[in-house]
Amino acid sequence: MLELKNVTTEIAGTLILRDVTFSVEKGSMVGLIGRNGAGKTTSLRSIMGLLKPKSGQILINGTDMTKQGSFERAGMSIGYMPEDRRLVPDLTVEENIMAPAWACQLTSAEARLAWIYEMMPEVEAFSDRRALQLSGGQQKLVALARAMMTGTNLLLLDEPFEGVAPALSRRLASVLSTLKDEGLTVLLSESDQSHSADLVDEAFQIERGSVEPLASLT
Amino acid sequence: MKTKSLALLFILGLAILAGGLLLPQWMSYLFTIAMGKGLVVLGLVLLMRAGLVSFGQGLYYCVGAYVAGMLTQFAEVTDILLILLASISVSVVIAAIIGLLLCRYREIFFAMFSMAFSMILYGLLVRMQVLGSTDGFNVANPSLLGWAPGPEGASDLVLAVAVFLVVSLGILAWRYLNSLSGYAGEAVRENEIRLEYLGGSVFKVVYVKYIIAAALAAIGGTVTALVSGHVDPEMAYWTTSGEFVFIALMGGTAHVAAPIIAAVLFEALRTYAFAVAPYTWQMILGFALLAIILFMPSGLWSLVERFQNKKARKTT
Numbered sequence: 183m184l185e186l187k188n189v190t191t192e193i194a195g196t197l198i199l200r201d202v203t204f205s206v207e208k209g210s211m212v213g214l215i216g217r218n219g220a221g222k223t224t225s226l227r228s229i230m231g232l233l234k235p236k237s238g239q240i241l242i243n244g245t246d247m248t249k250q251g252s253f254e255r256a257g258m259s260i261g262y263m264p265e266d267r268r269l270v271p272d273l274t275v276e277e278n279i280m281a282p283a284w285a286c287q288l289t290s291a292e293a294r295l296a297w298i299y300e301m302m303p304e305v306e307a308f309s310d311r312r313a314l315q316l317s318g319g320q321q322k323l324v325a326l327a328r329a330m331m332t333g334t335n336l337l338l339l340d341e342p343f344e345g346v347a348p349a350l351s352r353r354l355a356s357v358l359s360t361l362k363d364e365g366l367t368v369l370l371s372e373s374d375q376s377h378s379a380d381l382v383d384e385a386f387q388i389e390r391g392s393v394e395p396l397a398s399l400t
Numbered sequence: 401m402k403t404k405s406l407a408l409l410f411i412l413g414l415a416i417l418a419g420g421l422l423l424p425q426w427m428s429y430l431f432t433i434a435m436g437k438g439l440v441v442l443g444l445v446l447l448m449r450a451g452l453v454s455f456g457q458g459l460y461y462c463v464g465a466y467v468a469g470m471l472t473q474f475a476e477v478t479d480i481l482l483i484l485l486a487s488i489s490v491s492v493v494i495a496a497i498i499g500l501l502l503c504r505y506r507e508i509f510f511a512m513f514s515m516a517f518s519m520i521l522y523g524l525l526v527r528m529q530v531l532g533s534t535d536g537f538n539v540a541n542p543s544l545l546g547w548a549p550g551p552e553g554a555s556d557l558v559l560a561v562a563v564f565l566v567v568s569l570g571i572l573a574w575r576y577l578n579s580l581s582g583y584a585g586e587a588v589r590e591n592e593i594r595l596e597y598l599g600g601s602v603f604k605v606v607y608v609k610y611i612i613a614a615a616l617a618a619i620g621g622t623v624t625a626l627v628s629g630h631v632d633p634e635m636a637y638w639t640t641s642g643e644f645v646f647i648a649l650m651g652g653t654a655h656v657a658a659p660i661i662a663a664v665l666f667e668a669l670r671t672y673a674f675a676v677a678p679y680t681w682q683m684i685l686g687f688a689l690l691a692i693i694l695f696m697p698s699g700l701w702s703l704v705e706r707f708q709n710k711k712a713r714k715t716t
Contacts, residue, residue, distance in 0.1 A: 230597055256599025268594050270587075284580055285599035332599060 183208040183367050184229070184336060186393075189238035191221075191228045198224045200391040202238070206336075206369050206384075211362045213378045214371040215396060216388035222371035223265055225388065226340045229369075230255060230262050242336065257286050261333020265340040267325040269313035275324050276309040282332045291331070298327045301357055319350040326357065337361070339370040343377040351377055406571070413567035420559050428559055429627060430667045435562035436623035438663035441647045442573055443613030443620075448653050449577070450609055451589030452506065456514030457644045459521050460491045460614040462636035464621030465539075466531070467491075469631040472540035480542040480561055480626065487618040495614030503606040518636045525633035536632025539625050558627040565619060566660055573656045576612075585609060617644075646685075650692055652699020662700055 184206040191199040198221050206212045216222050227233045229240055231252035240247040242258065255262070261282075269278045279298065283291035299306035304320075305327050313321065322342065329337055342358070343351045358381055361368060372378050375385065385396040420428050440461050447454050464487040471477040471486055498517055505513055526534050541554035549557050576582045584605045587595040592602045625631045634640060643666075651662025673684035696702045 232593055232596065251601055251603075252596040253599055253601040256597065262597045264594075264597070268591060270590070270594075282598040285584075285595070328598075 183210075183243065184369065185239075185241040186225075186229070187239040187241070189225075189228060189235045189240060191224055191233055191235045193224065193233065198391050199228060199235070202388075202391070202393045204386050204393050204395075206367060208367055209365045210383040211358070211368040211370070211381055213375065213382040213385040213396075214369065214388055214393070215373070215375055215378075215385055216371070217373060220388045221391040222373075222388055223340055224391075225393075226262070226338050226369070226371060229338060230260075253285075256282050256332045259332055259335035261329030261331065261337045263325045263329040263337070263339045263342060265344065267318075267321040269316075269321055269324055269328075271314035272312060274310050274312055275305065275316070278313050278324055279305075279309075279327045279331055282328060286332060288332070294331055294334075298330050301330075301360055302327060304353075319346045322346055323350070323354070323357075326354070330361075333366070335367065337366055337368045337370075339368065341371055341373070343372060355381060409567060409571060413563060416567075417560055417563045420563060421556055425555070429555060430671060431664065432555065432559045432562050432627040433624055434664040434667040435559075435566050435660070436620040436627070437644065437647060437667070438566060438620070438660035439569060439623070440617040440620035441644050441651065441659035441663055442569070442656060443616030444644050444648045445651075445653045445656070445659050446573065446577075446585065446609050446616075447613050448648060449589065450585035450606060452606065452609075453511050453645060454514040454610075454613065455511045455638060455641045455645060456516070456518040457613065457617045458636045458638065458641035459514070459518035460495065460617035461621035461624070461640065461644075462518070462521055462525070462631075462633070463487070463491045463494060464618030465625035465631040465635050466525070466621075467618070468622045468625040469537060469539040470531075472542070473537060476540075478540055478543045478548065479546075480544050480557065483542065483626070484561075484619060484622055487622040488615045491614045491618035492611055495611045499607050499610040499614075503603055503610055515638050515641060518641055519638060522633050522636040522638075525636065532632070534633060536630060536634075539629050539631060541629070542626050555627055558623060562623045562627070565623070569616065569619070570656050570660065577656065581605065581608065646689060648699075649689065650700060652696075652701035654698060654701045654705060658699060658701035665700070 186202050186204055189199055189202040190197070202225065214222055214225060224233060228235050229247070231247060231250060235248055242260070247255070270281065273281070279295065280291060283294070288294065302323060305323055308316065308320065313324065316324065326339070326342060329339065342354055346354060355377055358368065358370070362381065370378060386393050387396045420431050423431060440457055444454060444457050467487040467490050468483045471483050477483065502510060502513055525531060531537060541548070541551055542557060543549070544557055584595065584600050587600060588602055588605050595602055621635060647662045647666045648659060650666060651658035669688055670681065670685060673681035677684060692699065
C-alpha cells in the first residue's frame with residue numbers, strides 16, 4: 183500500500199529524515215512513535231508531498247509519489263490530518279468537511295458525509311457552527327472528519343491525540359478502531375503509545391530521523 | 401445571478417453609456433481611459449485576492465496597446481473586434497510563458513519579478529526605432545464590422561465598446577469570483593499547504609489567475625490606445641504599473657465594481673489635482689491615498705459594506 187524506500191528529507195539544509203524505510207500493509211493501522219523533533223511530522227509531510235524528499239522513493243500502490251504534485255494525493259483518495267488542525271475559521275464545520283470534496287469534485291460526497299456523521303454523531307451536532315467557535319478537541323474531530331472525506335484509500339493522521347481531553351481522546355480512539363474494522367489503511371503518529379497501543383497492528387519507532395520497527399509491541 | 405439583477409446591470413450599462421456620450425468630449429475621453437484602466441485593475445484585483453500583488457501589469461497593458469497600434473498602422477486592420485482578439489491572444493501567449501516562471505514566486509519576489517518583465521519590454525521598445533523609440537507612434541481610428549465612424553465618432557465607438565466590455569467582463573469576473581476556482585484564490589492567500597492537501601493545485605489556481613489578469617490588462621491597453629490615438633513605451637514603465645496598484649488599493653478588493661469605480665475617481669482626482677496644482681499634483685494624490693489607507697484600509701468599497709451592514713442590522 184504505502185512504502186518508503188531510503189527517504190532522506192532536509193529542511194533548510196538540516197537533515198531531518200535519514201534513510202527512512204518502512205511500509206504499511208493494506209487494511210492495517212500503523213503507528214509512528216517518537217519524541218518531539220524526531221521527525222514524525224516531517225515523515226507525514228514527505229508522504230503528502232508537502233516537503234520534497236532529497237532522495238529515496240515513496241510508493242503508494244506502486245506509484246512513485248515523489249514525482250506527483252501534492253494536490254494529486256487527495257484525488258487518489260488519500261486523507262491527511264495535519265497536527266495543527268488548520269480548519270478554515272470562517273466556514274462552518276460542514277463546509278470544512280466538504281472542502282476537499284469540492285476541490286476534488288467528488289460525486290459521492292453526500293453519501294460520504296452521511297457515513298462520517300454516522301461515525302461521529304457529535305460532529306453532526308455542531309455541523310452548522312463556524313470552525314472558530316469550536317474548542318481545540320472539537321476541531322481535531324472535524325479535521326479527522328475532513329481527512330475521512332477523501333481518505334478512503336489511506337489516512338495519514340499527525341498526532342491525532344495531541345492536546346485532546348481524555349474523554350475526547352477515548353472517543354477518537356473508538357472512531358479510529360471503527361475505521362480499522364471498516365478496512366481503512368491508517369498511518370498515525372504519536373509521541374508515546376499511551377493511546378494507540380491497543381489500536382495499531384504494527385508500530386515503528388522514529389528517533390533522530392531514523393525509523394526502526396518497535397520491538398516491544400505486545 | 402438572477403435575471404432581475406442582470407436586467408438592472410444592463411440598464412445601468414446603457415445609462416453609463418448614454419451619460420458618457422452626453423459628456424463633453426474631454427470628459428468622455430477621460431471616462432474611456434478610466435474604463436480601460438478599470439479593466440486592468442480588475443485583473444490585478446483577481447491576483448490580489450490570491451495574495452499576489454503584481455507591479456508589472458504595465459507589461460500586458462503596453463502589449464495590448466502596441467498590438468492595437470501596430471495592427472492599425474502596419475497591417476491596416478482597424479476592426480476593433482479583431483484588434484481586441486489579437487491583443488488578448490498575444491498577451492495570453494506571453495503570460496502563459498512568463499507565468500510558468502512567475503507563478504512559483506510569492507510576495508515581494510512576485511511583485512519585483514513581474515516589474516522586471518515589464519521593464520524589459522520598456523527597454524526593448526525604447527531601443528526600437530521602427531516603433532518610434534521613446535516617442536511611440538500614432539494609432540489610426542478604429543472601425544466596427546466595416547463601419548468606420550471617422551475621427552469624430554471613433555472615440556464614441558471606443559467608449560461604447562469599453563462600457564460594453566466593462567459591464568460584460570465585470571459580470572463574468574463576478575461569476576468567476578463566486579465559483580469554486582474563484583474561492584480557490586482566497587484559499588491560496590490564506591494557506592497554500594492546506595489547499596494542496598485538500599486536493600487543489602496552488603500552481604494551477606495562480607497560473608489561471610495570472611493569465612486572466614494579463615488578458616484584462618491587454619484589453620485595457622487596447623481601449624486606451626484606441627481612444628488616445630497614441631502609444632508609447634511609458635505604458636510599460638513601472639510607474640504605470642504602480643498607478644494600477646494605487647487604484648486597486650483605492651477601490652479595495654471586496655467587489656468587482658470597486659476597481660472600476662476607483663479608476664473613474666482616480667482619473668477625476670488626477671485631472672482636478674493637475675488643474676489645481678500643476679506642479680504639486682502628485683502630492684494631492686499622495687494625501688488622498690494616505691487618507692484612504694488610514695481611514696478605509698479595505699478601500700472605498702468598505703463604505704458600501706458599512707452601508708450594507710447598517711441596513712442589515714436595521715432589518716433584523
